[in-house]
Amino acid sequence: MTDLSGAPKLDTLLDRTIVPGYTRLGIVLRRRNRPADPEPGALRGATAMVTGANSGIGKAIAEALAGLDASVILAVRDRIRGERARQDILTTHPDADLTVTECDIADLASVTECTEGLRERLPKLDVLIHNAGVLPPERAETADGHELTLATHVLGPLLLTDRLAALLNAAGDPRVIFMSSGGMYTQLLAVDDPEYRKGRYRGATAYARTKRMQVAFTPILAEYYGPQGISFHSMHPGWVDTPGVAAALPGFHRLIGPLLRTPAEGADTAVWLAAATPTPPSGRFWHDRRPRPEHYLRRTHYTNGELWRLWLDCRQAARIDTG
Template sequence: MRIASDAISFLDTVLDRTIAPGYSRVGFRMRKRHWPDNDPRPESMRGRTALVTGANSGIGKATAAALAGLGATVLLGVRDLERGAQACRDIQATDPDADVSVVRCDIADPVSVTECAATLAHRLSRLDVLIHNAGVLPDTRQETAEGHELTLATHVLGPLLLTELVAPLLGAATDPRVIFVASGGMYTQRLAVDDPEYRESPYQGVTAYARTKRMQVALTPLLAAHYAPRGISVSSMHPGWADTPGVATSLPGFHRLTKPLLRDAAEGADTVVWLAATEPTPASGHFWHDRRSRPEHYLRRTRYSDEQAQRLWRYCRDAIHPASDQPS
């Protein structure tokens, strides 16, 4: 039995290091053969409430559908209410019992994030799961009204602000969990602590995306420590290569070449759902892929110091709380 377990672990590691098979549907389906059939348990989310940002389509929508299928009350945090309502109808067409609804949340806009948090505080007594899935991949550098680069605002600043604002609701839950949907592309990037807003480097959309996903992973252990006194678990994960509308639109060449190998949205969402619903709670502060904790680095050049991670954390805290709006 030990030999078989070691062989499975070795194969899993080989798949992960070779990337192409590991991140594809091949890797997912090979690993799935060794997962328990009843994990997460049916109805394991009954009585629990989850918020999934960017849930109009793709992995976010698949995550919302899967959590609702496990019995959760799921809020789709979306920028476009009409598209969010359509996503709810799509989910309920497949699962008429799905308890899904929409709340507006433009994660890059701090005003919208604050309004979303206020709405949740009015509607809910607690929030059990918060999933940061919303993402963008612009071709050119864009800034928000507050002057922040758009991918940083969407993937890092907005999620940090929303987590902070709903922390009282999360703290009221028995087993609260926060999950960041990152990207395997972050493995190629250093921590851009000296130029987080992409003001100095020539802008490349794919690189900006991967850089901010690296930031999510780097901040995960710090957030885990920060929220540990409230009993809130914080994790990050990457979904592998999934066939989603975002990939097809933003990376058409990659999508065309790899389409036969891409996971479907539900396969991409699997580890998100597992992190939200499995028992016992997975270890906080870790980075996951296909239900297993993964290294944060495969390249020596991407490594960063604790001091650099702390610098990024301080920069982001200052960005979401301008000097005139610092909490007392």
């Protein structure tokens, strides 16, 4: 049985001091006291889908889920990169059941098309991991006219979840996981300007704002789809050495360098949330296998009214049928 309640004092201290906790040190120092690993073969018979599975943390998640015997769908926007990742994972797990599906999560038509294919061929979906992420250098809009980080981190995942809800509902213990970021702690909920049209655009701010939305929406998703038996979790992976970080934050990548976590270490909590027994409680925000506060700063708090307004606006922007 996993004890999720009293996080040891050292664990809490690491969380609050950020720099040691988010690096490899956090993983090493917490290792002895963390909740137990999923059992070998924990996901045998389960199907899991991971967005952005061709690189970095997403690829490491796909590999770890395959290592627990799940059938894994690598949802990618570039089939060739997806096939390359599939071949790489097959070198460590030659018997793994891996399929590549094209899904540009920032493009609502692509999300719809991909879910139509999945609904035709799958009887159920046990795990859905919203991992795809971007930190753009300047403001960009998608084909649907939405700001890129909003579309990638919020609108696409909301639509994907909604269109796969029936498949998730058909699984015994379905779980949906959002790969958020500790950067969200710095940001308010952008209720009045979710598309980041006002003020000077900074990619890191847009990224953190939309990662804040993922965490804020997790309890609502848990409430909305919970009666269908689906549990929702958001998490942050710490600071991880991935192609995305090296490209978007080269200075940070150089500065923290060897202290960055490996992709497998960054994947750990997502894999644990997907496979742990008993099912971790729904609607919470996690890091290193423990629930974490959603706020450290008083100024980032929001009202329920603001949260629901943004939720409804985003569902409408994602063209989710609210009828």
